[in-house]
Amino acid sequence: MSEVNWWEIEPGNIVFEPGSTREYHTGGWRSLRPIWDNSKCIKCGVCYVFCPEGCVSQDEDGYFTADLDYCKGCGVCAHECWPGAIEMIEEGG
Amino acid sequence: MAKRKRIGMEVALAAAEAVGMCDVDVAAVYPITPQSHIAEHLSDLVADGKTDTEYVTVESEHSSMSVCIGASGTGARTYTATCSQGLMLMHELLPIASAMRCPVVMSVANRPVNAPLNILSDHSDIMPQRDAGWIVIFCENGQEVVDLTLMAYRIAEDKDVLLPVIIGIDGFILTHMVEPMEFPDQKEVDKFLPVYKPYATLHPDKPLTMGAFAMPDIFPEMMKAKDMALINSKKTIVKVWDEWEKKFGRRYNPVETYRTEGAEVILVTMGSMSETAELGVDMLRDKGIAAGVAKIRLWRPFPVDELKAAVKGAKALAVMDRAVSPGVGGAPVFTEVKAAFYDADAKDRPVIVNWVMGLGGEDVTGEDFVEMAEKALKAKKGEYEFFGVR
Numbered sequence: 001m002s003e004v005n006w007w008e009i010e011p012g013n014i015v016f017e018p019g020s021t022r023e024y025h026t027g028g029w030r031s032l033r034p035i036w037d038n039s040k041c042i043k044c045g046v047c048y049v050f051c052p053e054g055c056v057s058q059d060e061d062g063y064f065t066a067d068l069d070y071c072k073g074c075g076v077c078a079h080e081c082w083p084g085a086i087e088m089i090e091e092g093g
Numbered sequence: 094m095a096k097r098k099r100i101g102m103e104v105a106l107a108a109a110e111a112v113g114m115c116d117v118d119v120a121a122v123y124p125i126t127p128q129s130h131i132a133e134h135l136s137d138l139v140a141d142g143k144t145d146t147e148y149v150t151v152e153s154e155h156s157s158m159s160v161c162i163g164a165s166g167t168g169a170r171t172y173t174a175t176c177s178q179g180l181m182l183m184h185e186l187l188p189i190a191s192a193m194r195c196p197v198v199m200s201v202a203n204r205p206v207n208a209p210l211n212i213l214s215d216h217s218d219i220m221p222q223r224d225a226g227w228i229v230i231f232c233e234n235g236q237e238v239v240d241l242t243l244m245a246y247r248i249a250e251d252k253d254v255l256l257p258v259i260i261g262i263d264g265f266i267l268t269h270m271v272e273p274m275e276f277p278d279q280k281e282v283d284k285f286l287p288v289y290k291p292y293a294t295l296h297p298d299k300p301l302t303m304g305a306f307a308m309p310d311i312f313p314e315m316m317k318a319k320d321m322a323l324i325n326s327k328k329t330i331v332k333v334w335d336e337w338e339k340k341f342g343r344r345y346n347p348v349e350t351y352r353t354e355g356a357e358v359i360l361v362t363m364g365s366m367s368e369t370a371e372l373g374v375d376m377l378r379d380k381g382i383a384a385g386v387a388k389i390r391l392w393r394p395f396p397v398d399e400l401k402a403a404v405k406g407a408k409a410l411a412v413m414d415r416a417v418s419p420g421v422g423g424a425p426v427f428t429e430v431k432a433a434f435y436d437a438d439a440k441d442r443p444v445i446v447n448w449v450m451g452l453g454g455e456d457v458t459g460e461d462f463v464e465m466a467e468k469a470l471k472a473k474k475g476e477y478e479f480f481g482v483r
Contacts, residue, residue, distance in 0.1 A: 004311060009315055012292070
């Protein structure tokens with residue numbers, strides 16, 4: 001985010017640009033990263049449904065990945081994946 | 094200036110009449126003693142078609158303030174009224190209204206907070222709202238309630254302000270008193286208070302975000318902006334009050350004074366107690382004691398300079414508090430007054446005595462003010478006492 005001084009803030013902190021939240025990459029908060037083992041994946045889409053960020057998407061082959069710009073590493077997908085295809089690994093580890 | 098007819102009316106009804114003249118779009122009021130007559134009379138005015146207002150019958154004060162904030166976001170002029178437990182329930186929403194710069198106007202019929210249950214009058218309900226970022230103005234009589242309510246929207250909606258305003262009307266002592274009051278004509282009000290032009294509105298054709306999430310990289314800047322908005326609002330408040338004087342002849346100041354010329358001891362008051370304090374000062378002056386009253390009208394933003402100017406030269410100040418700030422060793426008005434003098438030269442620093450009085454609707458008489466002033470005049474250093482407590 002650009003540096004904004006207090007006197008430059010819109011009254012009421014109003015954001016006039018629709019969809020500007022996209023510019024905020026919450027992926028920077030992540031300490032754990034989801035890794036899919038496609039050999040175990042049954043393409044059920046539970047990870048896609050449960051992702052609270054809506055950052056899981058399906059590729060052309062029907063497998064799933066997370067958009068790491070927004071994935072906070074919460075691990076909900078790994079917790080819900082009943083075939084156990086998702087592992088949370090430490091970032092930078 | 095036109096000579097106007099004075100009308101005898103209960104002050105709560107007069108507050109509602111004044112609101113009814115302000116072309117309010119949305120009112121969401123939940124009744125609570127001693128505010129109820131405001132809620133009832135405003136709903137009468139709406140039902141009788143005297144004001145074109147959407148009156149939302151909410152299920153709680155939390156909802157009434159939520160309705161006001163939401164409606165204000167769409168560009169509506171909004172009103173509510175409450176006190177005591179209702180104000181406490183509403184508390185969560187108050188800093189949101191001010192941070193989102195919603196110019197809501199709210200009458201507060203000042204009443205104690207539980208426990209013990211008490212429905213009469215003091216300032217215990219307003220004090221926990223001190224830091225909510227609202228403009229807070231106190232009235233001492235019915236005419237002031239009418240005038241300050243009519244001026245509240247002009248202040249709140251000014252593009253340099255955009256802040257919500259509380260009008261403090263002491264419960265029962267003011268709300269339930271029948272007093273003579275003058276009302277301007279509707280045409281004069283319309284001229285004084287133009288149609289509200291919001292800074293921004295929620296509309297599907299022009300999407301925007303109000304009340305967005307903020308991280309530490311911008312949150313402190315937002316808080317500073319909010320603080321400065323309230324501090325800077327004083328200029329506009331005084332400007333609007335100046336204009337009122339020109340049009341209607343009645344003068345309003347952040348701190349009002351009564352017989353402070355050459356006063357050795359000055360009673361610092363707020364709200365309805367101020368007129369009784371004037372009686373006390375008359376008695377003191379008759380006894381040859383140079384006493385005066387400095388009445389804080391503008392509680393937030395706190396008028397430090399005006400207060401210091403109003404009490405200049407006094408040897409002692411007797412600061413009246415109609416509320417307790419438990420665990421501090423001084424009540425809310427007192428701590429502000431004392432802080433105002435911290436930087437003053439020793440010779441300009443009066444002895445400041447704090448009297449907590451009038452709690453739970455307890456009567457405080459002119460004689461009581463005489464006693465409090467005399468004791469303050471004898472004090473060698475600051476004191477903190479509950480007046481008359483056994």
